[in-house]
Amino acid sequence: MARIDLVDLAHSYGGNDAPQETFALKPVTMTWRQGGAYALLGPSGCGKTTLLNVISGIITPSRGKILFDGQDITPLSTQKRNIAQVFQFPVIYDTMTVGQNLAFPLKNRGVPKAEIDRRVAEIGRLLDLEPYLNRKATRLTADAKQKISLGRGLVRSDVAAVLFDEPLTVIDPELKWQLRSKLKALHRELDLTMIYVTHDQTEALTFADTVVVMHDGRVVQSGTPAELFDKPAHTFVGYFIGSPGMNILPAEVKGREAKVDGHVIALNRSYDNLPAGAKIEIGVRPEFVDAVAPAPGLLSARIERIDDLGRIRFARVRLGEARIAARAPAGFTGSDGNAGLKFDPAHVHVYADSLLVEGAA
Amino acid sequence: MDKTVNQKAWFLVLPVFLVVAFSAVLPLMTVVNYSMQDTFGNNQFFWNGVGWFKELLDPSTDLGGRFLASLGRNLFFSLVILAIEVPLGIVVALSMPRQGWTVAACLVTLALPLLIPWNVVGTIWQIFGRPDIGLLGYTLNAMGIDYNYVSDAVDAWVTVIVMDVWHWTSLVALLCYAGLKSIPEAYYQAAQIDGASRWAVFKAIQLPKMNRVLLIAVLLRFMDSFMIYTEPFVVTGGGPGNSTTFVSIELVKIALGQFDLGKAAALSLVYNLIILIVCWIFYTVMTNAGVERKAQTAKEPAAEPKPAGALQPAPALTPKEGVA
Numbered sequence: 001m002a003r004i005d006l007v008d009l010a011h012s013y014g015g016n017d018a019p020q021e022t023f024a025l026k027p028v029t030m031t032w033r034q035g036g037a038y039a040l041l042g043p044s045g046c047g048k049t050t051l052l053n054v055i056s057g058i059i060t061p062s063r064g065k066i067l068f069d070g071q072d073i074t075p076l077s078t079q080k081r082n083i084a085q086v087f088q089f090p091v092i093y094d095t096m097t098v099g100q101n102l103a104f105p106l107k108n109r110g111v112p113k114a115e116i117d118r119r120v121a122e123i124g125r126l127l128d129l130e131p132y133l134n135r136k137a138t139r140l141t142a143d144a145k146q147k148i149s150l151g152r153g154l155v156r157s158d159v160a161a162v163l164f165d166e167p168l169t170v171i172d173p174e175l176k177w178q179l180r181s182k183l184k185a186l187h188r189e190l191d192l193t194m195i196y197v198t199h200d201q202t203e204a205l206t207f208a209d210t211v212v213v214m215h216d217g218r219v220v221q222s223g224t225p226a227e228l229f230d231k232p233a234h235t236f237v238g239y240f241i242g243s244p245g246m247n248i249l250p251a252e253v254k255g256r257e258a259k260v261d262g263h264v265i266a267l268n269r270s271y272d273n274l275p276a277g278a279k280i281e282i283g284v285r286p287e288f289v290d291a292v293a294p295a296p297g298l299l300s301a302r303i304e305r306i307d308d309l310g311r312i313r314f315a316r317v318r319l320g321e322a323r324i325a326a327r328a329p330a331g332f333t334g335s336d337g338n339a340g341l342k343f344d345p346a347h348v349h350v351y352a353d354s355l356l357v358e359g360a361a
Numbered sequence: 362m363d364k365t366v367n368q369k370a371w372f373l374v375l376p377v378f379l380v381v382a383f384s385a386v387l388p389l390m391t392v393v394n395y396s397m398q399d400t401f402g403n404n405q406f407f408w409n410g411v412g413w414f415k416e417l418l419d420p421s422t423d424l425g426g427r428f429l430a431s432l433g434r435n436l437f438f439s440l441v442i443l444a445i446e447v448p449l450g451i452v453v454a455l456s457m458p459r460q461g462w463t464v465a466a467c468l469v470t471l472a473l474p475l476l477i478p479w480n481v482v483g484t485i486w487q488i489f490g491r492p493d494i495g496l497l498g499y500t501l502n503a504m505g506i507d508y509n510y511v512s513d514a515v516d517a518w519v520t521v522i523v524m525d526v527w528h529w530t531s532l533v534a535l536l537c538y539a540g541l542k543s544i545p546e547a548y549y550q551a552a553q554i555d556g557a558s559r560w561a562v563f564k565a566i567q568l569p570k571m572n573r574v575l576l577i578a579v580l581l582r583f584m585d586s587f588m589i590y591t592e593p594f595v596v597t598g599g600g601p602g603n604s605t606t607f608v609s610i611e612l613v614k615i616a617l618g619q620f621d622l623g624k625a626a627a628l629s630l631v632y633n634l635i636i637l638i639v640c641w642i643f644y645t646v647m648t649n650a651g652v653e654r655k656a657q658t659a660k661e662p663a664a665e666p667k668p669a670g671a672l673q674p675a676p677a678l679t680p681k682e683g684v685a
Contacts, residue, residue: 058550078553091551094569104565108556152555 002069002082002160004032004055004193009064011050016062024050026217027064032161032195037187039208040197043240047217048197052163055195056085068160084153085163089170090145092137099124099133102151109156123151126186143171147179154186161193168203180207201241213237229285230347235354238283244314244325247289251282253350258282261320263299268345269359278352286325288347291315291332291339298340306334315339395626413627424615424624428631430603431611438607439586442525446582447575449526450533455567457538468538471531483595486524490596510597514604517597521605524592529585533578540574541567580643587636608632 011025012018020026025047032038040048053059055066057078065074073081084105093101099120106116124130127147132140137148146167153162164183168176184207187194198204204211205225212222213236221233232238238246252259253274256267260282267282274280294300301317306328315328317339326341328334350357396413398406419425457467474482490510492498501508510520544566552562590609593599599606599614606614612632616625 053550056554058553078550079556083554085550085554087547087551089545089547091547093565095565104557104561105555108558108561149551152551 002193003034004161005067005070006030006032006055007065007067009051009054009061009066011054011059011061011063023062023217025054025061028219030212030219030222032193034193035191036193036210037184037208038193038195039204039211040195040214041201041204041211041240042199042214044199046214048199048214049165050217051214052085052165052195052197055161056083056163057081058085082156082158082160083163084156084159084161086146086149086153086165086167088166090142090149092145092148094138096137097134098129098137098140098148101137101148102129102133102155105152105156119155119157123155126154126189127151127182143175143179146171150179150183154190154192157190159192161195164194164196166198167196168198176203183207201243205241211241213240215240231349231356232283233356235281235283235351238285238349242285242287244286246283246285247322247324247326248281248283248351249319249322249324251280251350253280253282258348258350260299261322265299265343265348266345267348267350267359269361271350271357271359274350274357275352279354281351281354282348283351284343284348286314287327288344289324289326290342290344291317291326291328291334292342293332294338294340298342300338300340303334303337303339317341392626392629395622396630397623399623400620409623413623414631416624417627417631424628427603427606427611427615428608428628431606431608432635434605435587435589435607438522438525438589439583441522442529442586443579443582445522445526446530446533447579449530450578451537451571451575453530453534454537454541455563457534459542468535471534473531474528475531477528479591480595482524482528483592486520486527486592487596490520512601514601517601517605520596521593524596525586525589528592529582533582536574536578537571540571544570576647580647584636584640584643587639 006028008027008029009025010020010023010027012023014022028051040051042048050059054061057073057076057080061074065072067073068082093104096104102120102123103116106119111119120133121130124133127150129144129147129151132144137145140148150164150167153164168179171179180203183194183196186192196204196207198207205228209224210222211225211228213220213228213234215234215236221228221237223231223233228237228241232241232246235246235248239248249260251265253267253271255272256270258265258267265282291301291303292298299319301319301324304316304318304323307314307316313328313330314325315332315334317324317326319341324341326339332339350359397409397411399409399412400406413424416422416424417428420429453471458464477485489495490498490508492502492509498508498510507513508516510516548566548570549562552566557565588609589607590613593605593607594610594613597605599610608628609632612625612628615621615628
């Protein structure tokens with residue numbers, strides 16, 4: 001177990017001389033604390049897997065350093081790093097039994113037999129693999145195989161971190177829930193640092209205490225699920241997290257007022273020092289916009305449709321060119337096709353060039 | 362539903378029937394006919410029943426002795442070349458490059474011996490090994506090694522075996538290479554993570570993943586070497602003495618050398634039967650292995666591709682799990 005520091009770490013598949021915009025992983029400096037449950041969240045191709053493979057040593061980074069407990073391990077090979085990784089598709093060793101599969105990482109490191117047996121039995125119990133331990137691993141179903149892969153990742157008690165690269169892709173949705181809560185329980189029980197890569201926000205938000213959102217090779221925000229929801233640091237985070245995502249509207253902001261489509265929206269904070277020439281937008285989650293009957297003083301919009309999600313209804317409205325999702329309170333039908341929008345000032349954020357601007361109180 | 366009865370349809374099968382009859386059934390029956398008789402030439406035949414077959418399986422007779430001895434040589438030869446070519450082929454496949462232009466260069470080089478006709482291979486080695494003008498034979502003798510495949514049985518065996526290894530190891534190597542290439546990268550990465558040594562990677566991943574192609578390689582090489590004729594015939598002519606006389610060479614000697622049609626016919630039938638049985642055993646083993654694999658893959662759902670990258674939030678019926 002260790003704290004992992006990434007210092008100015010970057011990777012380019014095209015070599016270090018390639019222009020920085022083409023880097024698969026743009027320079028990042030961050031710390032993963034010991035025993036944390038992290039999720040690396042982002043769309044496919046945003047550099048999550050690259051970052052993971054750099055940490056595990058499968059890829060040597062083009063620049064920067066990785067420290068485990070302050071020790072530079074960048075030049076070390078995967079075998080010498082104390083790290084476990086579980087891949088997207090199950091990897092099992094065909095000729096071995098389930099138990100031998102679980103024991104393989106320990107055997108390779110010369111762990112005494114008694115200790116191996118103890119660990120294999122423990123992991124077998126935790127993953128409900130006990131009845132299969134003496135069976136050949138080839139004959140099992142895909143999810144049992146993936147459990148074996150997970151088990152091989154968890155079997156070493158001394159690892160700095162366990163990395164999961166979208167490990168539940170091949171699993172049926174129903175089993176996904178079970179396995180994910182199992183992983184969460186294992187995290188509490190084993191006190192390991194876990195980094196979980198996924199493009200599924202539900203998976204990320206349920207698994208992790210800290211979610212790291214990546215976009216286009218950059219880490220755009222790292223925080224608790226509540227932070228990501230309440231205060232997205234980047235318009236991408238606002239848009240990517242939550243369904244429907246945050247409404248982002250181009251606006252003119254001055255002091256405590258934002259002007260959208262000629263209409264003034266009140267802000268809770270004062271924004272006087274916005275960078276000149278930047279693209280100014282306001283962002284507000286659909287949960288904090290109410291679609292009500294049109295009234296003077298409210299921003300009026302045209303209703304396109306109303307989505308009923310069971311617990312909650314969202315009105316999809318149109319404001320000039322922009323599309324907005326807004327909460328539709330019970331009883332609101334919008335039958336005439338028009339709605340007035342009521343913003344909750346406490347939850348309207350201002351973004352300059354996609355980055356969150358903290359206003360003055 | 363009633364089947365349409367149309368006996369005229371048999372005429373459509375007739376051409377195939379005739380071709381097979383003239384190309385396979387009639388010659389085979391001629392051989393069966395010969396195997397039951399003895400001839401002293403002049404087209405005079407005498408009924409001998411199963412006499413030749415009895416002799417064939419009795420080592421105390423001349424025919425039986427020759428047959429069983431050559432059969433033993435054949436089995437020994439197959440065993441030796443398998444024991445050399447299979448491990449060597451694996452080693453070659455493992456050391457081949459995985460990418461770049463060298464892959465094509467390696468593949469072409471390896472394929473070259475496979476493209477050379479059998480009797481040309483024989484002629485190449487026959488000249489190559491000659492102590493007077495052959496590069497190999499002359500060099501060995503100049504180095505003080507007494508090498509002469511015409512007079513020394515061990516030298517003859519070594520020559521025939523080395524020739525076969527030279528000719529056919531490529532086949533095993535190419536098959537193994539195909540098997541190796543089909544192993545997904547994730548296996549190697551997982552093995553790295555698991556701290557596996559080079560040997561452990563070979564034993565736990567590469568060898569098990571290659572076992573299907575290895576089975577095919579062993580099969581092909583066994584059948585081929587069991588029926589070997591041309592190369593040893595061209596190089597040693599079965600000699601010195603009878604030391605490299607394999608069943609096929611013995612057969613030709615009896616049939617065309619001594620013109621003992623009855624003995625030769627009986628021998629060729631038994632030889633044919635052995636090959637058929639071995640074929641059938643291998644075929645059964647292979648199909649069973651295939652069925653097993655199919656049943657296994659059927660259980661695994663096809664791997665879903667990751668959804669394409671999108672900026673849209675994932676549509677979910679229950680919004681905000683874990684948030685709020």
